[in-house]
Amino acid sequence: xxxxxxxxxxxxxxxxxxxxxxxxxxxxxxxxxxxxxxxxxxxxxxxxxxxxxxxxxxxxxxxxxxxxxxxxxxxxxxxxxxxxxxxxxxxxxxxxxxxxxxxxxxxxxxxxxxxxxxxxxxxxxxxxxxxxxxxxxxxxxxxxxxxxxxxxxxxxxxxxxxxxxxxxxxxxxxxxxxxxxxxxxxxxxxxxxxxxxxxxxxxxxxxxxxxxxxxxxxxxxxxxxxxxxxxxxx
Numbered sequence: 001x002x003x004x005x006x007x008x009x010x011x012x013x014x015x016x017x018x019x020x021x022x023x024x025x026x027x028x029x030x031x032x033x034x035x036x037x038x039x040x041x042x043x044x045x046x047x048x049x050x051x052x053x054x055x056x057x058x059x060x061x062x063x064x065x066x067x068x069x070x071x072x073x074x075x076x077x078x079x080x081x082x083x084x085x086x087x088x089x090x091x092x093x094x095x096x097x098x099x100x101x102x103x104x105x106x107x108x109x110x111x112x113x114x115x116x117x118x119x120x121x122x123x124x125x126x127x128x129x130x131x132x133x134x135x136x137x138x139x140x141x142x143x144x145x146x147x148x149x150x151x152x153x154x155x156x157x158x159x160x161x162x163x164x165x166x167x168x169x170x171x172x173x174x175x176x177x178x179x180x181x182x183x184x185x186x187x188x189x190x191x192x193x194x195x196x197x198x199x200x201x202x203x204x205x206x207x208x209x210x211x212x213x214x215x216x217x218x219x220x221x222x223x224x225x226x227x228x229x230x231x232x233x234x
Contacts, residue, residue: 056119137229
């Protein structure tokens with residue numbers, strides 16, 4: 001090979017469909033936006049609500065996609081029991097094939113649960129001043145206050161899990177040389193890590209778009225039907 005010749009491209013195979021990738025990065029943006037608008041103060045509360053509703057729709061979509069999506073998006077393809085997680089940790093090598101490893105799978109399940117809970121509790125929460133979640137009118141203020149406390153505690157748990165997730169991605173990327181971020185952008189991993197029979201042929205984007213549209217419509221209708229609610233002074 002001459003000095004000016006380009007290195008041959010490493011063969012890759014598709015494992016992450018487009019809906020999984022779009023949902024992942026949209027959740028990153030919406031969660032970041034939710035925290036930013038919360039810290040920015042009450043003037044940004046309307047945008048905080050929008051970010052929260054988007055997080056809820058995206059989390060619910062990803063949960064449904066875990067049953068209806070492509071091969072590596074389905075929970076049955078990567079979720080394992082506690083023994084598999086312990087065996088993976090005790091092995092020490094931390095190598096795996098296509099898709100999520102057992103520890104990563106556990107992180108996905110917990111992350112989705114916390115994201116869905118954060119979005120759902122935000123619908124009924126209040127800021128104890130003047131702003132409320134879009135479904136505040138369906139419940140009493142006392143119930144809303146309890147849900148608001150859960151919303152705050154869950155936000156702290158979510159922050160810890162996200163920090164651990166980012167640290168794990170950096171560790172795998174820098175110490176193990178596994179380009180996880182690139183894989184979640186392109187949807188592809190090295191062919192050496194993905195058997196030919198495990199490559200997916202397409203993304204079924206039409207089905208994902210339909211699910212997101214239905215979830216968004218259902219949430220919009222629930223918000224529209226909710227009675228108005230105001231925070232009462234104590």
